[in-house]
Amino acid sequence: MTGQAKPGFPEMRAARRKGLVLFFWAFVFSIFVNLLMLTGPLYMLQVYDRVLASRSVETLVALSVLVLGLYALMAVLDYARGRVMARVGARFQSALDGRLFEATLYRSSDPREHAASGAALRDLDSVQALFVSPVLLALFDMPWTPVFIAAIFIFHPILGWMAVAGGLIIVVVALLNQYLTGYRVRKSQAASQQAHTFADHARAGSEVVLSQGLAGNMRKRFMRLRNIALDQTVHSNDWTGSFTAFTKSFRLLLQSAMLGAGAYFVIQGELTPGSMIAGSILLGRALAPVEQAMGNWPILQRARSGWQSLGRYLQTVPPRPKLIELPKPEAHLVAKAMTVVPPGQRKPTLRNITFEIKPGQALGVIGRSGSGKSTLARALAGYWPLAAGEVRLGGATLDQYNPDRLGQHIGYLPQTVSLFQGTVAENIARMESDPSSEAVVKAAKQANAHDMIMQLPKGYDTFLDGNENQLSGGQRQRIALARALYGDPVLLILDEPNSMLDAEGSEALNRTVSGFKRSGRSVIVMTHRPAAIAECDLLMVVEKGMATAFGPRDEVMQKTLKNVEPVRTSLQGKNKVAF
Numbered sequence: 001m002t003g004q005a006k007p008g009f010p011e012m013r014a015a016r017r018k019g020l021v022l023f024f025w026a027f028v029f030s031i032f033v034n035l036l037m038l039t040g041p042l043y044m045l046q047v048y049d050r051v052l053a054s055r056s057v058e059t060l061v062a063l064s065v066l067v068l069g070l071y072a073l074m075a076v077l078d079y080a081r082g083r084v085m086a087r088v089g090a091r092f093q094s095a096l097d098g099r100l101f102e103a104t105l106y107r108s109s110d111p112r113e114h115a116a117s118g119a120a121l122r123d124l125d126s127v128q129a130l131f132v133s134p135v136l137l138a139l140f141d142m143p144w145t146p147v148f149i150a151a152i153f154i155f156h157p158i159l160g161w162m163a164v165a166g167g168l169i170i171v172v173v174a175l176l177n178q179y180l181t182g183y184r185v186r187k188s189q190a191a192s193q194q195a196h197t198f199a200d201h202a203r204a205g206s207e208v209v210l211s212q213g214l215a216g217n218m219r220k221r222f223m224r225l226r227n228i229a230l231d232q233t234v235h236s237n238d239w240t241g242s243f244t245a246f247t248k249s250f251r252l253l254l255q256s257a258m259l260g261a262g263a264y265f266v267i268q269g270e271l272t273p274g275s276m277i278a279g280s281i282l283l284g285r286a287l288a289p290v291e292q293a294m295g296n297w298p299i300l301q302r303a304r305s306g307w308q309s310l311g312r313y314l315q316t317v318p319p320r321p322k323l324i325e326l327p328k329p330e331a332h333l334v335a336k337a338m339t340v341v342p343p344g345q346r347k348p349t350l351r352n353i354t355f356e357i358k359p360g361q362a363l364g365v366i367g368r369s370g371s372g373k374s375t376l377a378r379a380l381a382g383y384w385p386l387a388a389g390e391v392r393l394g395g396a397t398l399d400q401y402n403p404d405r406l407g408q409h410i411g412y413l414p415q416t417v418s419l420f421q422g423t424v425a426e427n428i429a430r431m432e433s434d435p436s437s438e439a440v441v442k443a444a445k446q447a448n449a450h451d452m453i454m455q456l457p458k459g460y461d462t463f464l465d466g467n468e469n470q471l472s473g474g475q476r477q478r479i480a481l482a483r484a485l486y487g488d489p490v491l492l493i494l495d496e497p498n499s500m501l502d503a504e505g506s507e508a509l510n511r512t513v514s515g516f517k518r519s520g521r522s523v524i525v526m527t528h529r530p531a532a533i534a535e536c537d538l539l540m541v542v543e544k545g546m547a548t549a550f551g552p553r554d555e556v557m558q559k560t561l562k563n564v565e566p567v568r569t570s571l572q573g574k575n576k577v578a579f
């Protein structure tokens, strides 16, 4: 985590500071690498002006051995600074990885945010990629460009001015490149992001895509998005490629021009041959970082736009504050004037709901499709925030609990079950990596899932690969129920818990609910099926997001149901009628 830094850019800067010491060393190594760059020109100078003049083989050998050593040292330092920068990048990324993952999780409660979350993870990668790319090292080398040019001035002012003019032309070309390609890179990124999201959705819905003949149309739509991205990438690469080719040839031309001009000054007696060659090499060294930075410009652009959007993204999801650990609460739930607006929406889908459940009680919530039952379940489980009102469990409001701890106190079985990559045991144990076998089996037995799990190829150690078709709907629902029961929660929220269960599973569920009540804990069941409320003492009827009745189950049924008699008989477990 990134300490106390404010969300967004400050915490990203704090993450960057984690690599500051390493950054410093990379800078120091760069100073020596650049000083050692002078080895070549100085060698030339000595060979041409001293060795050739004196015809001394000993001097040549001594100089050559020295140069060999200096080049070896330069190679080691250059390698070292590359390694150091890779670690700067790794520190930056690992400082933000966990925080960003958590932020994407919190934002994913609004389905429209899925694409933004995927993009944020890629943005972090693109910033990290900058650290390992040669661009930053080239930027470290750039301050030496004027030093090398100054050295050329010492040889001859006209050669110096030639270098300055050449350098300026290369810089102007680099800026032009940035101006012409920046917009295309951004457009290509946005289109490729859209294509990724589209492909994710298509894969998730592959059952429908493949069985209902959508594949061809989906493919066309995907290709359209990809082609926009490709088009922009090809265009920006064309621009960058042409600028890179121009810069490279221009630099070679400039070096030859320097040599030509140098030869002229040698003839005029204003320059030694050694200085002529050394000047040309120095020019190459001076302009190499500019050329390298330009060749890798798209990396810098992606990192820059990644940094901006990542900062804005993190700003919207501040890190969760550290909260005092509250003790395990009593199973006493009080909801006062609860109003819930789904994330990303404006209109409440649940309004002014007030009720109370005491330890040992079970509440059934019934209502038509779309009346707000699942909304109530999500808000009570702490997944969707309240827009108004409050919910207290054991005297404390839900947001006073640390979210992970609250999850341990509340067992929640959502209507749509999600299981994750891991073993059945890990899934039941809420993805703990070394769960207690005893607790896992206990939860599975309570959920009437134990025997079913023993039938799986490797029992509790069967690996679920995230493929929804690996288990049947009923098997998934039972494993998810075991997960809800894991760790002895005090409150159980079950949204349509027997929608996939057979009669036997449904009866077992009622036994679980009754055992829960006996141990002084409470249960809330959202359902369409009378069998699911057989153990409920209280009943709430929800219509268009409002509670139209609440009280003892039989009283409420008597008052509100038209088909009260058939419902009463189906309470015994036969799913004959719906409410």
Ligand SMILES: Nc1ncnc2c1ncn2[C@@H]1O[C@H](COP(=O)(O)OP(=O)(O)OP(=O)(O)O)[C@@H](O)[C@H]1O
Pocket (backbone or CB within 6 Å): 111, 342, 343, 345, 349, 367, 368, 369, 370, 371, 372, 373, 374, 375, 376, 415
């Ligand atoms: N993620 C969401 N974003 C926006 N609106 C939503 C979202 N989920 C549900 N709604 C809306 O909230 C209202 C209540 O939906 P909810 O799922 O709570 O009903 P329900 O009673 O559980 O229905 P069902 O019995 O069909 O499961 C509906 O009008 C629905 O369109």
